[in-house]
Every structure is written in structure tokens, then in C-alpha cells.
Amino acid sequence: MADENPNQSENKNPVGLMDRVKEEIKPFQQKLESDLAGLMQPQKTALYKSIFRVKHDETPRSRSLGVLSNVFLHLHPARVNRDAVRYGYTWGMGGITFYLFIVLTFTGVLLMFYYHPSKIVAFQDILYLEHDVPFGKLLRNMHRWGAHLMIITVWLHMFRVFLTGSYKKPREFNWVVGVLLLVLTMLLSFTGYLLPDDQLGFWAVTVGTNMARASPGLGHEGPFGPQLGMTPYNDVRFALLGGSIVDSNALLRAYIWHCIAIPIIASTFMIVHFWRVRKDGGISGPSPVGLAKEIKWDRLDER
Amino acid sequence: MDWHQLWVITSTPDNVPIVALLFLVPFYVWYAFRQAFANDRLIEQLEASPEMAKTHHRKTQPYQSGWAKELPVWPFLLRMEFLAALIVTIVLFVWSITLNAPLEEPANASITMNPAKAPWYFLGLQEMLVYFDPWMAGVILPTLIVVGLMAIPYMDMNPLGNGYYTYKQRKFAIWTFCFGFIGLWVLMVVIGTFIRGPGWMWFWPGATWDHSRLIFEINRDLDQIVAGIFSSLGMLSVAEFFGNIWVRTVFGAIVTGLYFAVAGFAIHKLIVATEFNRKVYARMSMLQYLTLQVMLTFMLLLPVKIVLRLLFRIKYIWVTPWFNI
Numbered sequence: 001m002a003d004e005n006p007n008q009s010e011n012k013n014p015v016g017l018m019d020r021v022k023e024e025i026k027p028f029q030q031k032l033e034s035d036l037a038g039l040m041q042p043q044k045t046a047l048y049k050s051i052f053r054v055k056h057d058e059t060p061r062s063r064s065l066g067v068l069s070n071v072f073l074h075l076h077p078a079r080v081n082r083d084a085v086r087y088g089y090t091w092g093m094g095g096i097t098f099y100l101f102i103v104l105t106f107t108g109v110l111l112m113f114y115y116h117p118s119k120i121v122a123f124q125d126i127l128y129l130e131h132d133v134p135f136g137k138l139l140r141n142m143h144r145w146g147a148h149l150m151i152i153t154v155w156l157h158m159f160r161v162f163l164t165g166s167y168k169k170p171r172e173f174n175w176v177v178g179v180l181l182l183v184l185t186m187l188l189s190f191t192g193y194l195l196p197d198d199q200l201g202f203w204a205v206t207v208g209t210n211m212a213r214a215s216p217g218l219g220h221e222g223p224f225g226p227q228l229g230m231t232p233y234n235d236v237r238f239a240l241l242g243g244s245i246v247d248s249n250a251l252l253r254a255y256i257w258h259c260i261a262i263p264i265i266a267s268t269f270m271i272v273h274f275w276r277v278r279k280d281g282g283i284s285g286p287s288p289v290g291l292a293k294e295i296k297w298d299r300l301d302e303r
Numbered sequence: 304m305d306w307h308q309l310w311v312i313t314s315t316p317d318n319v320p321i322v323a324l325l326f327l328v329p330f331y332v333w334y335a336f337r338q339a340f341a342n343d344r345l346i347e348q349l350e351a352s353p354e355m356a357k358t359h360h361r362k363t364q365p366y367q368s369g370w371a372k373e374l375p376v377w378p379f380l381l382r383m384e385f386l387a388a389l390i391v392t393i394v395l396f397v398w399s400i401t402l403n404a405p406l407e408e409p410a411n412a413s414i415t416m417n418p419a420k421a422p423w424y425f426l427g428l429q430e431m432l433v434y435f436d437p438w439m440a441g442v443i444l445p446t447l448i449v450v451g452l453m454a455i456p457y458m459d460m461n462p463l464g465n466g467y468y469t470y471k472q473r474k475f476a477i478w479t480f481c482f483g484f485i486g487l488w489v490l491m492v493v494i495g496t497f498i499r500g501p502g503w504m505w506f507w508p509g510a511t512w513d514h515s516r517l518i519f520e521i522n523r524d525l526d527q528i529v530a531g532i533f534s535s536l537g538m539l540s541v542a543e544f545f546g547n548i549w550v551r552t553v554f555g556a557i558v559t560g561l562y563f564a565v566a567g568f569a570i571h572k573l574i575v576a577t578e579f580n581r582k583v584y585a586r587m588s589m590l591q592y593l594t595l596q597v598m599l600t601f602m603l604l605l606p607v608k609i610v611l612r613l614l615f616r617i618k619y620i621w622v623t624p625w626f627n628i
Contacts, residue, residue: 064375073381079375082379085383096391103391179452180453189424200317215438216438288467
């Protein structure tokens, strides 16, 4: 068809230019229409299928696969105890704690863009953040209040787990991991307290780390500390602060513990914590109540 | 009544979480125990009629035959999680827009804050400094709290109450935990926040935080009080005897030993209080039992010292050349 001259064809078929153009674009129009019709069902697109791998329809199988084959949701089982979905049993405190950890990581990374862990500029960075950075004040407020909220939700989560006896067999070890996470949460908050380098943080950390010098055997004011050769320059408080007073080294150490070390340690324990929730048989209840007279005391340890 | 002072304390931005705690903890205690008592009533019914125990689904949640025991996570759990995330986000945004994070003057080692307070969640430990020396309040007791918490599942041999709220079946465990969590930890955080003012002195709510306030109280050690009693009885030679540090050490050791004996005995009585508790006790190994005793006697040491200090102005019960308790 290469020899076909547009001018010649125009002479052979004396129709209007518009009609010819309409004729020519018909195949494209059809393609566009079928594409648009395809967009009405995004689940059928190759892009969607490549991302989600499974069909998304109302069958139980698809619902299960939708959870199990999703990297972010695969921590969940496919199905849960129908009563555990109610708010009353778990209060959602563990999940809220994890969500707050994500919020804090997000706001924390943004704060790191504006903060230098140096005694000279740390306080100025906070002022800059509060007065000049767009939404800087909101960012800092969210990080602080989120941290306080996380401590409250961790406590309430522990309270709920205790009152439902969820630490009992086979979940003993996951309670231990949970206690470590509780301690790490408070340490995360505590190390962050110093970073604004203001009077509040300075004296709070001074009060806090002063206790370390009273450690038995490891602090220079603790029982048996001096006898074991502890001085203000080699005891456990010195190791925490990188010096004998709360100063620039302490600021840097708090920063590194706060932004790198403890988040990594806590994340590791969180992975174990969530993994064990699943491996120990999922969420503990609400399970049917037991009766004292039904216990077979001599066979309890066999399980 | 200094309402302004009260407002200053409660509206300090960093104290807002504790104000929230004052509402949240009672609410969730009520919420948990409401479910616990509902379960307890069900347990009573089931125990009374074996026929019912055979057929009942044994939960207080509604149930109809034919209902699946499990629900798909999508959408039933995930929508709850999404809703929770949404609500928390909104709460956090509103809180962050309306209330600014505190920022004091730049850190200055030569200007002491008064009162210099730890972050609120550590105020329990700071409050313990009133009753114990730093090595106890700041190191030994926190370590015992953490280790004791971790040891709970390995000490609690009660097979009942796994996976549901109950009070009746786990009275001892629940009383112990609530006493430790609410009666000691949360209460001391609240005291540290609202009651302790300049110089870490006790200001009742509504009292003005007077920075020049002086308290002339003489805190004495237990052995000096005993020595005082002897001297007032005219037995001066015995009283003089208590001036010797080694006598004081031995006396304190005896008193402390006596405390642990009495507290241990009382706790033992509670552990074996009922028929059911005795069966649980029979399951415990020696190690489990002794660990439980150590944890609980040390926990009780705190309220004992609070009472001794606040009511009887006794500072130490055991004075030695190396440490004091």
C-alpha cells in the first residue's frame, strides 16, 4: 500500500475530509473505548494483576488470599475468632501502639531532616522548626504527643493482656518479649526527651542518669562501687553520657540511641512479638470460660 | 485553695497525658471488670447446672447455632483496624494542633530547675527516691519490676482464666497486679506529677507551690528511735550501745529479716487461702514459689516504707557501713 497516494485516493473517492478522518481514527476510537471500559473494572487490568496477584471478588477464597498474599497484611491470619473482632476484648491497644510506632517513625524521620545533634545548634534547630519550617510545629507536636500516647497504650495493652490471662500457656514467652518492648518504649521516649536540649530535657535526663551512678558495683556512688574502683570517669553513668556531665557527647549518644539503635532493637522484638502471636495460635480469646471442677489436675503438665 | 496553681499544674502540656491517664485508667478498669463480672456470673450458672455446661457456648458474647466460629479477616478485622488508625490519627492531629509541645529555656547546667522532674512515666521511680536510696529506687527496684513482670507467666500456675476476663477465678493474681500497677505505679506517677512541688515537697492539690517553703521534719532511723525509747526508759547504757555501727547493722539485719519473715508468712497465707489456691500452690516448684515470694515481699516493701516514712518519719530500717535500706 506504500504506493497509494493520499491525493489519488481523494480523487477516487470524493468524500469530505472529516469523513475520511473519522474513518481513519475508528480503530483508535474502538481501542480507547475498550480501554475506558476496562478501567471501570481496574481489577482486570494487567497492572492491578501484577501488583495484587489474586482476583478480588466476594468469594471466601479471594478474601483469604487477599490477606495472606499481601506483604503488609500477611501478619494476619485468614480468619479470626468472631468475638475477637469486637472492641471489648482487646481494646485494640496493641495495634494502636504499633500504629503509633509507625506514625512516630514517619514524623521522626521528617524531624531528622531539620535537626543536628550538636550542642551548638540543637536548640536553634528546634526554634527554626517551630517558627520557620512549614508545619514544623505540627510535626514536633505530633511526635511528642504520639510518644506520650504510645506509652499510655503500651501500659493499657499490658493491663488488658494480664486481665485476660493471655500470658498463660502457650503464650508465656511472648509476654516476656512484650515486657522488653515496654521497657524499650520508655527508653525510646526517654532518649528523645534530651534532644531539644532545653532545660526540661536537660534536668530530666540529669535526674534520670544520676540514678545510674548509684548502681551497686557499677556506679561510683553505689554500694560497693568505690571498692570496685568506680569513679565519675569510668562508671556506668559515664558510659551512658559519654562524659561525667550531660553535655554534647550525651546529646549525640541520646540521638543515636533514639534514632538508630533502639528503633532497630525494638523493631526486631516487634517482629518476634507479632510472629509469636500467630505461632502461639493467634489471639488468645475471647475463649470459652473454664470451670474449676473440670480441671484434670494430674494431667495439666502434659500439654 | 489556689485554683490558679491547680490549673497551672494540670494544664502544663507534658502533664496532659497524666490527666488523660486519670480518666483512661479508671475507664478501662471499669470496662474490664464489667466483662469479668459478666463472665463470673456465667461461670456461676454453668457450675450450678452441669446440663447447661454441656450445651452452652460458654461466652457472654451473643451466639446462635449455625454461626461460624471464625470470620474472614478481610473485611471484618481490617475495617476495625482501619477505623482505629483513623481515629488515632484524628485524635493526634487535634491534640497537636491545639496544644504545643513544651520548650523551655536552652539547657543550662548552672540554673537548676526546681522541681527537676523526670519524664512523667518515670516519676514513679523518682517518687521512690523519697523512700529508698538511689541504688534501690533507681537500680534494684526497677530491675526487680522488669524481671518480676517477665517472670509472671512462669510463676502463675493457675490454669483458669486463659483468654477471658474473670475476677473470681484469679483473685490473687488480679489483686496483686492491680495493686502493683494502679496502687503503686500509676498512683506514684500521679503523686509525682500533681503533689510533688519545689524541693520535691508534698503539696496537696490546691496548695500554692511556695519556693521558699521550708519543712523542719526530722527523719530518724529505726534503730535511733529504739535507742531513744531505751534512753527515755532510763536504760542509758542500752541506748549508748546503739551508737555502735556494728550494733546498728545487726539490729537492722534482724528487723529486715523480721519484715521478710512476716511479709512472707502473710503472702503464704494468701497463696494457700482457698481450696483452689492450694491446688495451684501444689503445682508450683520450690523455685517458682521462692521467686514469687521474693517479688511480692520486695513489692510490699515499698508501701511499708511509704507508711513508715510519711506517717512515722522513719528514714532507714537498716543502716550498715556500705548501704542503707
